[in-house]
Amino acid sequence: MRADIEAAVADVIGPVPRRLFGSFVEHLGRAVYTGIHEPGHSTSDGRGFRGDVLELVRELGPSVVRYPGGNFVSAYRWEDGVGQRPVRLDPAWHSVEPNRFGLHEFAEWAEAAGVEVMYAVNLGTRGIQEAADVLEYCNHPGGTELSERRRANGADRPFGFRLWCLGNEMDGPWQAGHKTADEYGRLAAETARVLRMIDPGVELVVAGSSNAEMPTFGSWERTVLRHTAALADHISLHAYYQELDGDTGSYLASAAALDAYIRDCAAIIDETVAELGLDRRIGISVDEWNVWDQRRWNETDQPRLVAGGWREHPRLLEDTYTVTDAVVVGSLLNSLLRNVDRVTMANQAQLVNAIAPIRTEPGGPAWRQATFHPFRLAAALARGVSLRLAVTGGRVRTAQHGEVDVVDAAATLDESGQCAVFLTNRDPASPTEIRLRLRGGRFAVHHAETLTVPEGGTRHTVNTAESEPVRPVALPGVAATADARGTVITASLPPLSWTVLRLRPEAAPHA
Known part of the structure; x- marks a missing residue:
């Protein structure tokens, strides 16, 4: 999706x-x-x-x-x-x-x-x-x-x-x-x-x-x-x-x-x-x-x-x-x-x-x-202010909540211009490609990490006193392109995942 x-x-x-x-x-x-x-x-x-x-x-x-x-x-x-x-x-x-x-x-x-x-x-x-x-x-x-x-x-x-x-x-x-x-x-x-x-x-x-x-x-x-x-x-x-x-x-x-x-x-x-x-x-x-x-x-x-x-x-x-x-x-x-x-x-x-x-x-x-x-x-x-997001594209139908966005999203911007974007891929079986446009600021990807099914595990994998297989790992392939209007971020979200993108300002946001 x-x-x-x-x-x-x-x-x-x-x-x-x-x-x-x-x-x-x-x-x-x-x-x-x-x-x-x-x-x-x-x-x-x-x-x-x-x-x-x-x-x-x-x-x-x-x-x-x-x-x-x-x-x-x-x-x-x-x-x-x-x-x-x-x-x-x-x-x-x-x-x-x-x-x-x-x-x-x-x-x-x-x-x-x-x-x-x-x-x-x-x-x-x-x-x-x-x-x-x-x-x-x-x-x-x-x-x-x-x-x-x-x-x-x-x-x-x-x-x-x-x-x-x-x-x-x-x-x-x-x-x-x-x-x-x-x-x-x-x-x-x-x-x-x-x-x-x-x-x-x-x-x-x-x-x-x-x-x-x-x-x-x-x-x-x-x-x-x-x-x-x-x-x-x-x-x-x-x-x-x-x-x-x-x-x-x-x-x-x-x-x-x-x-x-x-x-x-x-x-x-x-x-x-x-x-x-x-x-x-x-x-x-x-x-x-x-x-x-x-x-x-x-x-x-x-x-x-x-x-x-x-x-x-x-x-x-x-x-x-x-x-x-x-x-x-x-x-x-x-x-x-x-x-x-x-x-x-x-x-x-x-x-x-x-x-x-x-x-x-x-x-x-x-x-x-x-x-x-x-x-x-x-x-x-999550510091500073919460930004209003508009999500379009992939939708999934649920028995209890009707049709919902396949990607659940939130984002914050702190006083130094650092932006944090939080993304959930609700699709349990397939990755979702996202295109995020942030208007009014030029950003670079500082770090991206995702919490998802660990290699060799299932969606039921748990942590124990002896091992911690469920933990955030780096998300590869995240790219940022900046122009005069803002920044476009592209990424592939793994199935069943919660992802954090940390973005640093390349120029002062026009907030």
Whole structure:
């Protein structure tokens, strides 16, 4: 197939927010215990932080990490993670929570990892007072009972968390303290008012729909925003994708579904804000997204978990990711970049072991899953502004999403004039020839690399602790021709691939 892509360096969608490349650590399975925290591991420091995991996290490059949940937070007592550490049952994941790792440990770990904290409060089984208490504990300098308790627990300086999630997936009947949209919207609004009284500088995220297939999607957002639009800065959107019944074509086109979900959510926000007569913009926080085999979890893993009884950090959601999964993750990152005019932040769920780009074994190694690489490259290279692209040419028909472009594309331009182009070939069997015209700038190809089926492998090839066959490799044959109008790039994208072109300016772009 062939695809033509047109772009102009002056045709900008919007700035690329650094928070677009966030991640997520929940008290779920082995995400914390034997994931980021394992005292006694050969690489761990005196605080029990696994050094090998920290090294991989820094390489991956997340900018912000959401904590402590997720479903877990809706029955969590934040006080259990400071001072005394009682052992509790966690109903969300049918586990025993020892509380050896809590608020102070995560704040220290985040500082060591170089990430901003997005902290979620429990609006399931708890409410306004507990949210106000944890904010005062975290952010007030001193002189009050709660701030002095923090200081006595070893943190003299306030944590200064800016980002706060007001509950998690409260539309879901699986959630502890599940509420109607009206119940949640009123609670979120009252909580927001009190949090802003305590710290006017906080940014607040209210809980939107858990997925686009929820029967309340749309009506939930409208109702919640009618209560909170004057107070909230962002509303969340959660999106997970999986291959169903061997429908590879629809799976590879998952980004088309995410594009539509974001557009629908943005339209609902605009309609509701206009209805209320407000002159403010509400961002979309895609604070849970990934590929995840939920069918296996619901039909096999969850019943086995319950039958096995209550245990500390059981192995949960430890999906092993293939080349195909990595290509889909790359295309979902493309979608986020295409929607930076509405998406203000995003968190890939999760970071370690649970549906994660990083895996570990207790006492053993840590390694990169196949999905590690597209996130790493996008986080490192997508800087400056996102460019508007027009793709024409090859199309493929899918069962779930109709007809879509065979090439899924995004591009960014940074302040120095460096351009990064991200391209997914959705054709699982054939290469696609691309012709990319960039108007308004003269560029040369600095480097081109692609993530695709490794030599001798299949689309199901995975990485393990012993070997890493799925990783980016150089893409040969990429050519650039510059003229007075701009630059034309030609390349052949391998079947089932996610490719990054790094372009350096030969002359200053006319942006």
